[in-house]
Structures are given as C-alpha cells and as structure tokens.
Amino acid sequence: MKNSEFLQHISTKYNTELEAVRKLVLHMGGLIQQQMREAMQAMLSNNHQLAQSVIANDHLVNGYEVKIDHECAKILAIRQPTAGDLRLVVAVIKTITDMERIGDQATRIAHFALDNSLNHAPQSDFYLKLNHLFERVSSGLDEALESFARLDAEQALEVVKLDISVDDEYEALMRQLSTYMMEDPRTITQVLNVMWIARALERIGDHSKNIGEYVIYLIKGKDVRHISLDEKEQAVRVPVL
C-alpha cells in the first residue's frame, strides 16, 4: 500500500473524496495535538485562560469526528470500496474514535489546570515528571499521525513500542506517588490530582498505540491488535504482494 495507490481510480472524484478524508483526519490530528500541548502548558504554567480555551475548543474536535464519520459513510454507500480503499475507510472510522478520546483526555487535563488545589503541591518535582511523561506521549502521537500520513508501517510499529515504555514510566510514577502519600497524608489530594493527569497521559499513549495498529492494518491488511509484539513485528516485515 503506497500513498499513490489511492489516486488510481477511474473516477477522479473518488480519488479526491478519499484524499479529502485523509486530509481531514490529519487536520483533526493536528488539532488534538495542539489541544493536548496547550492543556499541558496551561497546567504547568497555571494559566487559567489557556485552560478555558482548551475546554472551549473541544467541540471542534467533536465536530471533526462527526464530519469524518459522515464522509466515510457516504463513501461506503456510494462507492462500495474494496481492498485498500475499504481498509482506509475502516481504519479512518476507528482512528477518529481514538482521536476524539484523546481530545477528551486533553480537556480533562485542562480541567485540572483550573483546579486550584494543585497550586499548593510540592510543584517542581511532580511537574517535571509529568512533563517528561507528556513529552513521550506527545512524540508517540506525533509518530502515529506521521505514519498515517506516510503510510509507513515501520514507523507505526515504533509507536506501539513507544507505548510500552510510556506504560513503564507511568507505573514507576504511580509507585513513587503512592510513597509520597504514605509519607505525608496531607499531600493526598494534590498527589491524587497528579495521578489523574498521569492517568490521562497514559490513556493518550494507549490511543496513539491503537492508531499505530490501525495504520499497520491499513498498510499490511493484517489485524495486529491483541497479539504479542513479536507477531506484530512479523506482520510488518511481511512484504505486501
């Protein structure tokens, strides 16, 4: 499956429809990336205005989801796509669900930014760790979207691998936070908030991983969910006829 393969239909209108859907998905991706970054920035710099704008912009994400869904249904109904085209439509329908959830997680982080109790936390240390987790998750999402744009299965596989390291980091952070709470019960409320944000970031990592798996499905025609990493790697390495 190559990028140019979507542009080989007899009907040029069909080509443009498929391209338009792909473009919409990537634009939606850009929007959720921005939402996520701004939510995190609002949280770290305690910027209420920015947090509010993130929450207010969530409807744009939802709007994209509805619109893309509609476009996909139209293509299914009118064109009855097969093979690669069908996989593209299926992968897109699944991808946007995950992206919409990423948008929701970003809003959740923005809500915590508005919550004042976090201000009194022993900030720098937690923030540093959250920021580090965020950087990883963010680069995972970026790679997932890039692999979709480039139709690069290898890169999609990298996203899956990256999520494993994100999960490890999340685990370590959780353990650390629980010791904090045990040592000083007064910090419990604040630490719980930090935990929720870390949880939101970890969920975003999972959604990015899902997107990576859909991309592998789109390119290789193989469903790689719920199988071991080795099997996934094998699926990616198999050349497509």
Place this chain on the structure above:
Amino acid sequence: MSATLASMRKSRQYGFRYSKMGLLDLLLLFLRAHALLLLGAVVIGLGFGQLALTLLLTLTGVLLWHLHQLNQLLNHYSTDTLPTAELSGIWGGLQKRLFKQQRRHDKAEKNLKKQISHYQDMIEEIPNALVVLQNNSHAIIAFNRAASQLLGLNSLDRGQPIDHFIRIPDFVRYLNQPHSKTPLEPLILPSPTQQQTLLQMEIFPLSKKQRMVMATDMSHTHRLDQMRRDFVANVSHELRTPLTVIQGFVESMLEPNQAETTLTEWHEALDLMQQQNHRMGRLLDDLLLLAQLENQQLPAKRDRIDLAAMIDHLITSLLPVAEKRGITLQIEHPSGCTVELYGSEHELYSAFYNLIDNALRYTPSGGRVELFCVQSEHHFTVTVRDNGIGIEPQHLPRLTERFYRVDAGRSREVGGTGLGLAIVKHILNRHEAKLQIESRVGQGSRFSCLFPLPTLPAAPSSTVTLR
C-alpha cells in the same frame, strides 16, 4: 584567398580536411568526382563493348561506398564516440558539422548542469527551510535540507500535501488563505520536530501554479527578546525597592499631624533614606558603566599598569570595610604581582574591586579573603579567594548574567547591585582575559582572572598587535 588559407590551417588543427569548405564547394567536388567516375566508366565500357554492365557495376560500387560512409557516420553519431577515421568527400563535411554541433551541445549541457548544481548547493545550504508547493493541492514539489531538519520532511514526502506533516491548525488555516500577489503576514509557530524551536513561517507566491513556504529559526531572536524583557523587569524592580522606602518616609513626613516634629526626630529615617539613595546611585553607576562597556566596540586602552601599586591601592581602600566586618584581607606572595599588565587601568581597577568587594560581602565575620597572582605557561592569573558561604554548582554558569541572584533575599541583605560580576566579565573580555569561577558550598569560592600571556610582552605604543 588568405581567408581560405586561414580556414584550412584551422581545419587542419582539428584534423578535418573538408571541414571549412562551404557547402557549395563540397557539392561541386561531389559532382566533379562522380562525373569523372562516370566518364571513366563510359570510356572503359565502350572499350570493352559492355557499356551497360560497366555502368551498372560502377554505380553499384558508388552506392555501396556511400552506404558504407553513411553507416560509419551513423555509428559515430549514435554511440556518441569521437570519430576515429575521417570520412571523405561530402560525408566528411557532414561528419564535421554534426560533430561540431554535438560538441557545442555537450558543452552547453555541461555548463547548464554545473549552474544548476551551483544553485542547488546554494539552496541546500540556506539555513532557512524552503518548500515549494503546488498551489491548490499543497503537494510538496521540492525542499532543502533545512526543511528536513526544521519541519521533519523526508525525501518520500514529495508529492504529498504539506499539511499532512505540519498539522498545526494555525498553519493549516494560514495555508488555506486565498492567494494574493503579495506575501502574507508571517506566522510564528513551534517547530514540529523540536518544540523549543520557534519558527517564523511565510508563504510567497512563486508562479501561477506554485508557492513557496519559508520557515526561519527564530529561537535566537526570541531568546534575545526574552533577555531584554527580563532586563527591563529586573532594573525596574531593583530601582523600585529603594524608592518604596524613601516614598514611605516622605509620605509620613507630609502627614498634617507631623508638622510640629523637628528634623532631629527624623534623624533615623533620614539615615535610612540616605542609604537607599546611595543604593540607587550605585545601581545607576553600575548600569551606566555596563552600558559604556557594552557600547565600546574598541579594545580597552593599552596603558602600562603597575599591578603591584594598583593592588596596594585596592587593599588600602577596602581594608576599612574588611575590618568593619571582621574579615582578614591580605595579599599572598606580594612579589608574584610585580608583572606589568597592559590595559585600561580604570577598568581593571573596577574589576578587581568588584571581585574583592563580592568576596567581602559573602564571607561571614572571622573569615579570610586573599588575593594572589600566579604565572603559568599560558596565563597570568589574579585570583581572589575566600572561605565564605560558597555557591552551588548549578548557579555557576549563570552567575555573570545581569541581576542573577543565587538567593534574592540574602543578596538584598548584603546590598549588592546584582551587576558586579557582569561588569567584571565585560571588562575581562575587553582585555582578552577570562573569568574562572570555582566554588564549594560552605568552603568558599575562588574567582580567577586569566590573562593570556602572549598579550603581556612589551607593547609600547597604541598600535599593539591584536590577535
């Protein structure tokens, strides 16, 4: 006649006999040769009584010869090799013409290729990211190396729309603005590859079908901007503090029920006001000095400095301060400081004064501040060492920034302006010297001024060789 001679000489250089002959000459030659041949054939044919057969054989021979020549010519031309043998007659002329044309063409192609590769190299080396786009689809047509670094494009992305890779909503909106003849207002964005890098994006129309996106790395400008803002904020803050104290006293003096009080009752307040006044004055002096140092592009004046005398002078003027704070101030090995330095006496005095003054401020009572000079292979070093509170390692790199405070509260207590080390650094820079800071928390600090040795030897006039 002479022209033909010259042309023949020229043609001989190339090794082609017929090359410079005109087409008409060649044609005449051709006709003459064939006419002679035919005449010969007719004579022989009549002689043997077989005219038809002889003519046929002769003509076949001529035709075969021509075909052979044509074949050779085509061979050379299609394999693009230099002709090994010169063809004769009209074929030779044709061969030369073709060969010349081919050479001219090759040369032009080579030149063009060279020029294109020059332009390509130039575009590749431009530090700004350049991407050429199709107008309506925004498909990437070409981009340079900076574009792959700053925008994260790779060679497989050609032909794909750019907004698949730069997905930032602001950029997508910017890209979709209706085209106009004039370039659009630039847009500032974080780079998709490195979030810390700020890019200024601009779109220019190239032709009817193409546009160019240019991205410039703005992080340096941004950092300078930030520094400028910080500086203004810091200066205002530093000036505000003493002003608030003075203002407070003035306001309470002006209260109506205070009209009866005499000046002596305000003595303590006036004392405090004067202190703050001094502080503001000192701050302004330092700021002016710093501005002066920064604005002077010229190297420092190159007077001969009697270092020993200067240090003596320094110690005598600072000794009372040290005694007041209960600190021992002394020169170690005074004999080491007899080297002659060249530079601005006024500036160096100010630098050493600042260093000792700092050491005295940050050393608790009962401590020691020592000054000593050492000459090594490459440097002559003046060091101020104290056994004061020391500085944590993470602060060391930023210590010479203007208004950088390790501990804001403590600095105000000891009453520095926050500009001392910045001034020292500037002065030393102007003398091609370096400031080296070593410190251990709780054990003390050591500030060394390293003067490079090659600048030390006698430099009698102002026309000193500057490295």
